[in-house]
Amino acid sequence: MDDSFFGFDTNLPDEDGGDGRIVEAEYDALNDETFGSAINGDWEEAHETMVRLGGNGERVRKRPAESSGNTDFADHGNGAFLRHGNPLSSAPSSSGSTPAPLNAPFRQSRHIGDSDLELNISSMKLDDMDLSSFANDSEAGGLSNRIKLDSGVWGSQPFPNNQHLFREPMRSAFKPQQQQQQQQHQQHHPQQIKPPQEANANFALTPQAFPKITTLEDIERNMIIQQAIPKQQQQSQQQAERKMFDDFSLGNRQQVPTPTMLQQQILQQQQHQQKQQSQQQPPQQAQHMAPPGFLGTPQTSPSRPTLGFPGPHPLPELLPTPPSQQQLNGIGGNRVPPGFIYPPGLPGNIPQLPQHPLIQQHMLPNFPLPGGNQRPLPNPLNPHALPTALNNFAMHPSFNAMRAAGLHPAAFMQPPHPHQMQPPRMPPHPLQAASSLLGQQPPSSMYNMFNMRLVQEIQQNHPLLQQAAVVRQMQQSRAGSVTSDRQRTQTQQQQQGRRPDGTGNYPLEEYDEYANLMSTRDKHWLIGIQLSQLNTETPYIDDYYYTVFRERKAQQNGQMRNSQAHKDNQLNHPLTQPRGHAQLILVQLGNKNGGRNGHGRERRNSENANSTSGSTNNGSSGNNNNLTGYIFSPLKFENSLGKLQYGSVTAPRKIIDADIMSGESNTAADANATSSSTSSTPLPTSASHDVNPSSMRKSRHILLLIETLYRYLLKLEDLESPEVMATIELKKKKEAERIAALEQLEMANKTPEERAAEAANPQTMNPQLKNKFNYEVETKAALVNKLKAGLAFDKVIAMMNVRKGKILIRRIMPFIADQNIRWIVWSGVFCSLQTVVKKDKDDVEGVLYALYPEFKKHVNKATFELIVSISSAITLNDKKLSGIFCSRFGILSLVALILRAEEIYVSRNDATLSEENRQKWREFLAQVASCLNRTIQNQTISAAIESDAIQPLMNHFERFKDLKLDALLALITEARHQID
């Protein structure tokens, strides 16, 4: 039996049955003191009286039964159980002592003859006593139950005709059940059935079996006899008894909290039936009888050393309450929460689950809840698995969440019972099992009620609490006394060393009893807060870098999704599309703070900062480079104090700006004037005259130029993708809506004077009303023109020295594929090749080589004149290291050039194939040959050349036999060998 029996705290005011009168017989039936201490239930006396009246007192017996009538089932049942509780619960503890032998001497008969007066007085007293005592219970049926109490207590009926005490419907209801159970019983252990026990099980229901009231002395003597059984035998029974009590208490908890006595008694019967079966079964079989999820309970329950032998109960004074009474009293006790309904009769039907707690955690929860109720109601069958520390949790509002998350504190706060005698049996964690299955926790009142109930359970039943003997104090201040118990619990658990869920940086064997204090809900909440700051409907704009990064990753992984960006914008973004609970939070939060987004990883951050100042410029001349009109204005955040001091990862440019613009305000102003006066003036002129002695400054300028060009490039790339454009339009629309809404709000709150003042002075405008998303959709032509403005020959050379400049040029190339400026760019690229190769000799990242495909595409359309002009840009000096031979890009480009030349030579339909150009080309080849001879051979790099390119090359070299192109051919054929 679990400690709910013993642990029940009588100090708790309990209207229904926790009045602590009868119990102790259960574990200390012979203790006079205990009996005597029964508050007002001098039931011994009453019982004796009953015995005395047994012969002639039938009217006494009859009267109350009749008075009770058939009217009030609830009260009757309740009261009956109240009274029956004691014997019921005591029966198992005395294990066979209770059944009074049929032939027990009727000792009390000698008193019968004393006097009629005494009899009458005693019978009257009985009534009086009942009145006074039951008045406390405020139970209407108290009086009428008295008789049943007595008849039920001792498991026998004085006379067969006493049957009429039991209403016919009850009997008819019980009997089938009873028979059925008996049959079951017999099937299991037909040879072990003993009539007395059987009678005991059905004490109140088979009155004909024991037509006599046994006296107290009889009972006591019987108990003594029983206890005289050799201890070995008892010990062998102990485990089974333990099980039995588990079953018993399980059955109690499973009681349907309906007030009908009928159901209760059915359950009662079942319990006893189980009990008896398990009593007679070996432990293993007894376990089979135990319902799943309940098998391990005894570990946490107070041990029952008094089972079957008269050992002193450890907690006699602390447990004045009759637990049996309360437990059996399905309605009254707060054992079962309202609405907490388990199907009756379940225990016998459920197959046994494995007993190991870990297994159990992963199994289905012990009991299917009726009606498909999927709430993770913790298993009330084993509330004692919850240590007292749970009180705090249970009272905590997020307790549900903790449980729902499968992180129930009970999982790691399970105290082993101090008196535990059978260490190998691990307590199961029904709560865990339940919560693991049921992942969600709808807030419900039933829940809270359960929590409260749980708290009560723990307070009442936890052995530690009771041992601490601070029960009353506990009830007054629940949280207070928890601590010490918790500590104790801790230590015990540490000894136990169970590890619920290993996260954290512990060694695996280490046990962390406080792990997972944060529930999943809490975590989701936090994540939601964090996500809400990142939440955006247009991540391509607001979270550009991450979005594009993800897109590229996806492409790398072969998950080519064309419209990744689009999907991202449809709230499919990994940052805006969290799973599960957090998403809900986000939906709520996200709507509120849409306007606050955009400071994060917005790619156009710095553009936004300057666009207000540069917008006039942009408007005046579409071809104008933004650089010319750039005036640095430090980025400011709304509502922030002070100004942003440093650049950030997202906007590193501010560092550059701060330096350049401060030292260059004059030139910038100059450039501004020039460009505004002659708007068609291309940038290079204005940019070239601010060449600064400081190379540092120069390089920074290049960085700035690269960024400017990138901005155009990105806009161009945006134009390529309809999804992105849709996103931008959406963002624009949203921004417009936001501003419109704000304006409306502002206007509503303003007087006409204020409006007039504001109109006069736009500077006072609410900064929130400024459009933060000023993405100007421009035509491709306009953007290409802007790009072209920045792609001067020297700029390209400078850009080629910067890694991202190289990338920029590669990405620009597709957009200028039909522009003549591309040849300037290519010239610049080849011109810079020498330094570039020297700087990044191995071209580890292939940034330079990545230019080759673009070049190859372009060169196929080149005229001979262009080829000649490009070839002239290739640096072929007498340095030992020549960029053109020492990089894959160089060699391949050279080959591509030669191939194109050969093509032109063959076709002969190129207008520019003039003699002059032929001569230049011939000179170039001669230069190449001589340069290659000077170049250290092992420095050259053999590039993989398409094998079909070899023959045209050789044909081409045939045209210039005098030029000793052997080395070049050798270089190329060497590459061919490598291929072969």
Added chain:
Amino acid sequence: MDDLNPLAGTAHLLEEVDKKLMVLLRDGRTLIGYLRSVDQFANLVLQRTIERIHVGNEYGDIPRGVFIIRGENVVLLGEIDREKEQKLPLKEISVDEILDAQRREQEQRQEKHRLVSKALKERGLAVDANIINEDFC
């Protein structure tokens, strides 16, 4: 954690929950404990906290129990490497000793400060006492 971590790629404290952390506070104190709970302000709940005082190659631990730290006071925090923790190159001494050592160290610092300011004063320079009083000088 994967299923509840949509913040992949984003730093957040939830990853540190239930780990043993060292937390440096703004006042220079060093706490070591198990992070049990955090909130959006980075308020921390540390359990089994110790305050560790380092003086030279010695350190001492003062048990502090459960520590709730207001987030703004956290300078930095980091997970303790359990393996490295095993072979700490420092020597542990008792609380009294370490407190004593700390006191001595502070006295030394103050003495140094006094000398510095005196020397500066002799050269006609005013010293902002607050600057020198910093722990980091």
